[in-house]
Amino acid sequence: MATAKPFKSDGLAPLHGAEPVKGRSLWQDARRRLFRNKAAVGSMILLAIIVIMAILAPLLSPWAFDDPDWGYDFPGPPNIETKHWFGTDGNGRDLFVRTLYGARISLLVGVIATSVSLLIGVTYGATAGFIGGRTDNIMMRIVDILYSLPFMFFVILLMVIFGRNIFLIFVALGAVEWLTMARIVRGQALSVKKKEFIEAAQAVGVSNAKIITRHIIPNVLGPVIVYMTLTIPQVILTESFLSFLGLGVQEPLTSWGVLISEGAKQMESSPWMLIFPAAFLAVTLFCFNFIGDGLRDALDPKDR
Amino acid sequence: MLLEIQNLTTRFSTPEGEVCAVNNVSLQVEAGQCLGVVGESGSGKTQVFMSMMGLLAKNGKTEGIVNFNGRQILGLEIAELNRLRGVEFSMIFQDPMTSLNPYLRISRQMTEVLVEHRGISEKEAAAKAIELLHLVGIPEAEKRFRMYPHEFSGGMRQRAMIAMALLCEPKLLIADEPTTALDVTVQAQILDLIAGLGRKLDMATVLITHDLGVIAGLSDRVAVMYGGRVVEEASVHEIFNSPQHPYTKGLLESMPRLDTSSDKALHAIPGQPPDLQALPAGCSFEPRCNYAFARCHAEIPELRTIGEGRVKACHLEQIS
Amino acid sequence: MSGAAMNQTETTQQPILSVRDLKVYFPIIAGGLIRRTIPLKAVDGVSFDLYPGETLGVVGESGCGKSTLGRGILQLLEPSGGSVVWLGHHIEGLSATEMKKYRKELQIIFQDPLASLNPRMTIGDIIAEPLTVHNPELSVEERKQRVREMMEQVGLLPLMINRYPHEFSGGQCQRIGVARAMILKPRLIVCDEPVSALDVSIQAQIVNLIKDLQDTFGLSLIFISHDLSIVRHISHRIMVLYLGNMMEVADKENLYANPRHPYTKALISAVPLPDPELEKQKQRLVLEGDLPSPLSPPSGCVFRTRCPLAREKCAQEKPEMTDVNGAHQVACHFWQQR
Numbered sequence: 001m002a003t004a005k006p007f008k009s010d011g012l013a014p015l016h017g018a019e020p021v022k023g024r025s026l027w028q029d030a031r032r033r034l035f036r037n038k039a040a041v042g043s044m045i046l047l048a049i050i051v052i053m054a055i056l057a058p059l060l061s062p063w064a065f066d067d068p069d070w071g072y073d074f075p076g077p078p079n080i081e082t083k084h085w086f087g088t089d090g091n092g093r094d095l096f097v098r099t100l101y102g103a104r105i106s107l108l109v110g111v112i113a114t115s116v117s118l119l120i121g122v123t124y125g126a127t128a129g130f131i132g133g134r135t136d137n138i139m140m141r142i143v144d145i146l147y148s149l150p151f152m153f154f155v156i157l158l159m160v161i162f163g164r165n166i167f168l169i170f171v172a173l174g175a176v177e178w179l180t181m182a183r184i185v186r187g188q189a190l191s192v193k194k195k196e197f198i199e200a201a202q203a204v205g206v207s208n209a210k211i212i213t214r215h216i217i218p219n220v221l222g223p224v225i226v227y228m229t230l231t232i233p234q235v236i237l238t239e240s241f242l243s244f245l246g247l248g249v250q251e252p253l254t255s256w257g258v259l260i261s262e263g264a265k266q267m268e269s270s271p272w273m274l275i276f277p278a279a280f281l282a283v284t285l286f287c288f289n290f291i292g293d294g295l296r297d298a299l300d301p302k303d304r
Numbered sequence: 305m306l307l308e309i310q311n312l313t314t315r316f317s318t319p320e321g322e323v324c325a326v327n328n329v330s331l332q333v334e335a336g337q338c339l340g341v342v343g344e345s346g347s348g349k350t351q352v353f354m355s356m357m358g359l360l361a362k363n364g365k366t367e368g369i370v371n372f373n374g375r376q377i378l379g380l381e382i383a384e385l386n387r388l389r390g391v392e393f394s395m396i397f398q399d400p401m402t403s404l405n406p407y408l409r410i411s412r413q414m415t416e417v418l419v420e421h422r423g424i425s426e427k428e429a430a431a432k433a434i435e436l437l438h439l440v441g442i443p444e445a446e447k448r449f450r451m452y453p454h455e456f457s458g459g460m461r462q463r464a465m466i467a468m469a470l471l472c473e474p475k476l477l478i479a480d481e482p483t484t485a486l487d488v489t490v491q492a493q494i495l496d497l498i499a500g501l502g503r504k505l506d507m508a509t510v511l512i513t514h515d516l517g518v519i520a521g522l523s524d525r526v527a528v529m530y531g532g533r534v535v536e537e538a539s540v541h542e543i544f545n546s547p548q549h550p551y552t553k554g555l556l557e558s559m560p561r562l563d564t565s566s567d568k569a570l571h572a573i574p575g576q577p578p579d580l581q582a583l584p585a586g587c588s589f590e591p592r593c594n595y596a597f598a599r600c601h602a603e604i605p606e607l608r609t610i611g612e613g614r615v616k617a618c619h620l621e622q623i624s
Numbered sequence: 625m626s627g628a629a630m631n632q633t634e635t636t637q638q639p640i641l642s643v644r645d646l647k648v649y650f651p652i653i654a655g656g657l658i659r660r661t662i663p664l665k666a667v668d669g670v671s672f673d674l675y676p677g678e679t680l681g682v683v684g685e686s687g688c689g690k691s692t693l694g695r696g697i698l699q700l701l702e703p704s705g706g707s708v709v710w711l712g713h714h715i716e717g718l719s720a721t722e723m724k725k726y727r728k729e730l731q732i733i734f735q736d737p738l739a740s741l742n743p744r745m746t747i748g749d750i751i752a753e754p755l756t757v758h759n760p761e762l763s764v765e766e767r768k769q770r771v772r773e774m775m776e777q778v779g780l781l782p783l784m785i786n787r788y789p790h791e792f793s794g795g796q797c798q799r800i801g802v803a804r805a806m807i808l809k810p811r812l813i814v815c816d817e818p819v820s821a822l823d824v825s826i827q828a829q830i831v832n833l834i835k836d837l838q839d840t841f842g843l844s845l846i847f848i849s850h851d852l853s854i855v856r857h858i859s860h861r862i863m864v865l866y867l868g869n870m871m872e873v874a875d876k877e878n879l880y881a882n883p884r885h886p887y888t889k890a891l892i893s894a895v896p897l898p899d900p901e902l903e904k905q906k907q908r909l910v911l912e913g914d915l916p917s918p919l920s921p922p923s924g925c926v927f928r929t930r931c932p933l934a935r936e937k938c939a940q941e942k943p944e945m946t947d948v949n950g951a952h953q954v955a956c957h958f959w960q961q962r
Contacts, residue, residue, distance in 0.1 A: 023746055023787035196740040200804070203700055204754045205727035208720070218744040344823040457914045458686075487685035488850065489911045492894035496908065514824050517896030521903035540900045558828035560857035562895050563902070565877060569835065570857065572828035576793045592825075 033298040040294025043287035050103060050284060057100035061085075065101040066252035068092030075270045087272040089262060098254055099277050105255040106281070109169060109239045110232040116174030118228060121181025126216050128182070129189025130208070140186065143179050151176050155247065164250050169242065173235050184227055188220035195219075222299040229292035233285040240281065256281045305371075306508050307333040307393075307476055312368035312378075314348075314355045323580045325351040326366070327532040330607070335475065338502060338509040340523030340540065342516060342555075346577045348532040349512050353478050357395055358385050373475070391421050393476035394469035398484050400461035403468075404453040410464055411449045417471045436467040441497060459490035466497065470505070477502075478510045483518065495522060516559060520544060525613075528552045531578040531588035534607060538614040548623055549616045550593045587619070595620055639673035640711055640811060640844060641697070646670045647705035648689070648696040652919060664918050666692040668868035668926075669706070671945075674812070679838065679845040681859030681876070683852055683891070687915050689868040690848045691735075694814040697846070698730050699723050710812075728758045731805040733834075735817035737797035741789040748785035751775065751803045758808055774803045778833060795826035799833065806837060812844045819854065831858055852895050856880060861951065864888050867918060867926040870945060874952040884948055884959040886931050887911075925957070933958045 034040055053060060062083055063069065069076075069084070069092050078087040086095035128139040155172045162168055192198065193216070201211050240257025242248045244264075249255050256277045263274030314326035326348040333339045343349040355366040356378070370378040377388060397403055405413055411430065418429035430449070437445035440463040453461060462482060469477060479498060483491035499522050502509050511522055519526055520540065527537040528549065536549035547553040557571040575592035584590060590600040597619070605617045649663035667689040674680055682690045695701040697708055699715060708716045715726055734740035741750055751771045755762055762770070772782040778799045789797055798818060805813050815834065819827040835858055838845055849855050855862060862879045864871040864887065872885040883889045893909040913930045916922055922929050928938040937957050945953040 021783050021787060023784075024791060025746075025788050026743055026790065196734045196736055197742045199695075199700060200732070200734065200740050200801075201742075201753070203698060203727065203730075203732045204804075205720075205724040205757050206753065207757075214745075215742050219742070344825060459914060487915075488852070489685060489890055489894045492896075492908055493910055495896070496910065515896065516824075516898040517903070520898050520900045521896045521906075523900075544898060544900050555825060556898060558825060559898055560828075560831075560853045561897060561899075562853045562856060562880065562892065563897060563899075565856065565880070569832045570828040572832050573825040574829070576795055576826060577823055 030295075030298040034294050037294040037297060039290045040298075043290040043294075046283065047287040047291070050280065050287075051107065054100050054103035054107060057097055057104070060100065061094060061097040063094035063097050065097045065254070066093060069094065075266065075273060077270070078272055086276045087270070089259075089273055090266065090270075095259075095273065095276060099256070099259060099280055102254045102256045102259050102277060103280060103284075105166070105249055105253060106236050106239060106257070107284075109166075109173065109255070110236040112170045113173035113177060113235045113239075114228055114231045116170065117177035117181050117231065118224065119178075120174070121178035122185050122217060122220070122224060124178070125182035125185025125187075126189045126212050126220060129186040130193055130212050130216050132190070132193070136186070140183075143182055147179050155242065159247055164247065166249050166253070169239060169248065173238060177231055177235060181224065181227065181231070184223055185220050188223055189216050192216050192219045226292055226296045226299065229288050229295055233288040236281070237285065305332050306335040306337075306373060307331075307510075308369075308371040309352065309356065310369040310371070312352060312355060312366065312370065314351050314360065314364055314366040316361065316364045318363065318581075321581055324583075325364075325532055325580060326355060329368075329529070329532075329534050331527055331534065331537070333476065333508050333510060335508055336502070336506050337524045338499075338511060338522050340519035340526040341510060341512045341529060342514065342519055342526060343529035344514055344577050346531060346580050347529040349529045350480050352529075353395065353480065353510065353512065357389060357393075357478070358382070359395075387421075390417060390469070390474070391472040392474055393478065394472075394474045395478040395480065396462075396465050396469050396482055398481040400458075400465040401453065403465055404461065406453050409450055409452055410456075414449075414468055414471060417468065421472050433467070433471065436470055437464070439470075439501070440464070440467045441493070442467070458486055459493060462486060462490075462494055463497065466494075466501070470501065470507075473505060474507065476508045476510070478512070480512045481514070482511075484513065484515070491518075498522065516544075516555065528555075531583060532580060533588070533617060534615075535589065535618070536616040538611075538616075542611075542614060548610060548614070548620075549618050550595050550620070550623065551589050553623060554592075554594075587617075595623065637675055639675050641674040642709040643673075643697060643706070644671045644709075645706040646693065646696055646703055646708060646716075648692050648701055649704040662919050663704075665868050665921060666918065667696055667703075668921070670863075670865070670868075670870055671706075672863060672870075672873065674844050674846065676811070676844055677838070677842045678861065679847055679859045681855035681862040682846060682848045682865060683850065683855050683862060684865035685850060685891075685915070687867060687918055688865040689918075690865050691816055692868075693865070694732065694816050694846060694848050698732055698814055700732070724757075728754070728808040729811045730814075731808070731810040731812070732814045732816060733798070733801050733805050733818045736821050737794050737801055738789055740801050741797060743789055746786050746788060747775075747780075747792070747800050750789070750800060751807055754804060754808045770807065771803075774807050777837075778803045778806070779829075793826075794822050795829060798822060798830050802830075802833060802837070806841075809841060810843070812846070814846045814848070816848050817850070818847075820849065820851065827854070834858070852891065864891065867916065867921055869926050870955055871927065872952075872954045872956075873945070874948070878948075878952050882948075882952075884952070884954040885927075885956050886933050887927050925955070933961060 069088060072082055072084065072088055072092060074088065074092040075090050076084060076088040078085055084094050086099060089095055089098065124139065128136045158168055158172055198211060198215055201215055239248060239255060240260060243255050243257030244261040248257050259277035260274060263277060266273050309329060309331045312326055312329045316323045316325055329352050341349045354360055356370050360366060366378065368378060369376060372392060414433035415426055415429035418424060418432055419426060434445050434449050437449060442448055442460055442463050456464060483494050486494060495518060498509060501507060511519065513519060523540045526540050526543040528535050528551065530551050536552050543552060547556055554573040558573055560570060573592050578588045586601045586603055587605050590596045593600065599619045605619050607615045607617045609615050646667055647669055648667040649665050651661040652664050654660050654662050670693055672680065682693060684690050692701060696703045699718060703716045707714055710726060715723065748771050751774060752767050755767050755770060771785060775782045775785065780796065780799050819830050822830060831854060837843060847855060847858055856876050859876050861873065861875045863873045864885065866887050872888045880892060883892055890909045890911045897903055911930050916929055924940050924942050925938045928934040943955045943957050945955045947953055
């Protein structure tokens with residue numbers, strides 16, 4: 001065993017102290033760039049406010065979400081004295097608190113369904129892209145076939161068989177969104193695969209599974225994250241659409257889609273029933289889109 | 305004096321601050337002469353001439369004086385500059401594929417230039433262009449004339465680019481790393497071509513490169529750049545036989561030579577090229593210099609004359 | 625290692641690597657009405673032996689197959705023919721699992737220093753990865769210690785262990801690559817154009833580093849480069865490739881003093897020397913023509929389309945490697961002509 005040669009300086013400036021220097025990862029660089037984007041930061045703050053309001057819903061209003069106010073109009077306009085800030089709906093329930101409870105469901109659906117699609121899509125896509133060849137071909141053809149199935153038909157089928165169950169909605173939406181995610185990740189994996197550090201890992205003898213998890217996936221996450229922030233609003237919108245059709249969450253639970261559906265029916269006589277949930281939905285969608293744009297700029301590979 | 309660059313300074317504004325890529329650079333090229341400009345990354349050798357040609361990126365600003373044939377060309381209007389670019393002086397680059405439009409045939413790209421600048425007919429332009437393709441040594445010039453760039457090999461593309469640069473018989477050709485991307489046997493052909501054309505057309509050349517061997521073969525005078533400044537300028541013989549700047553000396557000593565054999569370690573220059581955003585207060589080469597003393601750390605050395613047609617930017621009196 | 629010592633080891637030791645008639649072909653699907661597969665013959669029959677502590681330089685221009693050769697030897701690409709024998713074991717065509725145990729002895733350094741490092745991992749993790757694969761019994765602290773020792777040895781400050789690749793310069797990134805290749809104390813390292821992407825003043829540093837490590841650890845190196853000056857400096861023996869075929873092999877003194885193959889002569893003559901007097905007087909041997917396509921290499925000797933000595937025989941018969949004297953071999957029918 002040869003002894004180590006004396007240390008030859010690389011000409012680096014001498015650093016004092018024994019503590020190793022903390023590195024500045026690419027994620028940190030991206031985060032800095034993101035926070036310089038005013039629209040994205042504003043959107044994050046706004047979104048955070050909505051989320052906090054949704055969590056604190058019971059504390060923000062004296063009314064319960066499923067308790068009709070017998071002493072007020074059915075439906076009643078917004079009124080400061082009775083603390084019906086958004087008015088009441090056709091069953092006399094306070095709309096403000098229901099909008100916030102609706103936020104819970106809508107946001108939950110958005111985040112959970114997207115996370116499901118992320119998990120399945122990233123693993124599937126990275127594996128297909130990395131292994132390549134015939135396996136990749138078969139895996140992607142499966143995706144193509146699933147893509148061509150009519151989504152609505154599938155969801156209605158599930159609803160009919162299993163009844164209207166909130167978890168079913170998560171599954172149904174996640175099961176559709178993972179397909180596009182898989183395609184995106186596979187494309188990214190194909191280009192990452194050609195990079196020399198993948199070859200370096202192979203030369204060291206790293207197993208394929210480890211290469212996928214440690215080398216491929218962290219390097220495809222950029223576009224994935226951006227796509228995620230654009231998927232969440234899509235999922236929320238789809239859920240709203242389902243609710244609009246009457247296939248969404250069960251009473252007395254509510255989501256923005258349900259509220260909008262009810263509100264649309266009463267649009268002329270009680271516009272507040274439509275305006276408030278619709279406004280919340282629109283603002284949330286805008287926020288996610290601005291954040292997605294900001295992320296895309298921050299993670300731009302050109303800067304790497 | 306054909307080309308005279310005086311006190312040229314080019315700055316780029318980046319999100320991380322201002323970067324001074326070219327710092328008070330002065331160079332001269334006489335008619336028919338070849339000036340070699342040597343430097344590594346961050347030396348500014350390319351940006352000097354991009355500034356002169358008006359090809360700077362949007363976030364770059366340049367100031368100073370550039371005289372071509374006695375005429376100030378820095379700060380000219382684009383229209384006026386276009387009358388000179390490609391006509392009085394031309395530039396060729398490292399990657400021919402980026403200067404040749406892949407969607408147009410070579411014929412179109414070449415005749416376009418002639419028709420635009422010389423006002424001759426398409427037919428006359430085509431004849432002239434084919435003549436030039438012959439001149440640069442492209443075999444079967446008539447046939448190749450009608451081809452697309454991607455149908456040419458690397459060496460041929462470089463020749464085509466040279467031909468395009470010469471269409472209007474410029475008095476000055478600026479070649480930025482023209483052979484770096486080429487195989488060494490093709491490089492030899494292209495360098496011979498450039499040297500031959502210089503003599504034949506009485507054209508001055510500026511050869512920008514990091515390769516000292518290329519410089520030795522072609523240049524009459526050599527300017528060595530480091531960290532955005534000229535650190536030494538002299539005739540090619542003086543530079544190679546008695547370099548007076550520690551950087552020049554270090555470069556020459558660190559290169560293994562093909563015609564000598566040694567088992568000893570190379571004399572590597574320690575450290576790495578300077579970070580233009582964090583240049584030291586004194587001489588930018590000082591952190592890596594074997595000869596550095598106190599003054600070098602505190603004071604940036606100015607360019608001073610040390611002999612007939614020789615300048616260097618160093619506090620040292622002399623290096624043996 | 626000096627030349628004299630080298631000869632001694634050569635005669636008393638067995639080669640650690642024996643490559644015989646190695647071929648690496650890439651199937652290219654040609655279009656047209658009938659889809660056929662044409663083989664791109666990147667490496668078409670290369671043979672050599674490599675001894676402990678020896679550096680074999682592999683030179684050639686684009687399309688000569690030198691990078692493919694390096695990867696074919698390490699089984700990063702599957703050879704289409706021929707054999708690769710490492711320490712007596714045939715490793716050509718082995719599966720990934722079978723090959724794994726040899727991987728700690730065979731390593732590679734890449735051309736692009738930054739691209740060969742995972743941008744999302746700290747350099748500490750990058751250098752430690754080979755240890756996690758081959759020495760899983762080590763504790764986290766033991767691993768870190770080894771990484772720090774390795775970093776010092778290649779000239780990096782151990783304090784930088786938590787930094788990311790993009791925070792380093794090109795030369796430093798290459799040192800990280802060297803550290804990763806060295807951490808398992810391999811016996812052979814394939815250096816694939818390790819300094820071509822670096823600034824000139826940094827190239828010498830890295831070349832010195834590699835040579836030092838070789839002297840300290842008795843490494844064998846296969847040094848692939850297009851830069852003949854550097855190859856001359858670092859190699860003991862040099863192999864010249866053209867279009868996937870061997871043209872000439874010799875120890876470094878003989879190759880430069882007495883090149884026998886017309887291609888070698890042209891190559892040596894083409895290299896510009898940093899010496900104005902010599903350069904301006906030089907009579908250059910200029911090669912005409914362009915590189916033929918590797919999809920349709922010339923029949924017989926692949927160099928004949930550009931060779932000043934080419935004759936009928938060259939088109940009909942591919943020249944074998946013939947002895948000039950002992951270690952010096954050349955593949956040319958007319959090498960004896962001056």
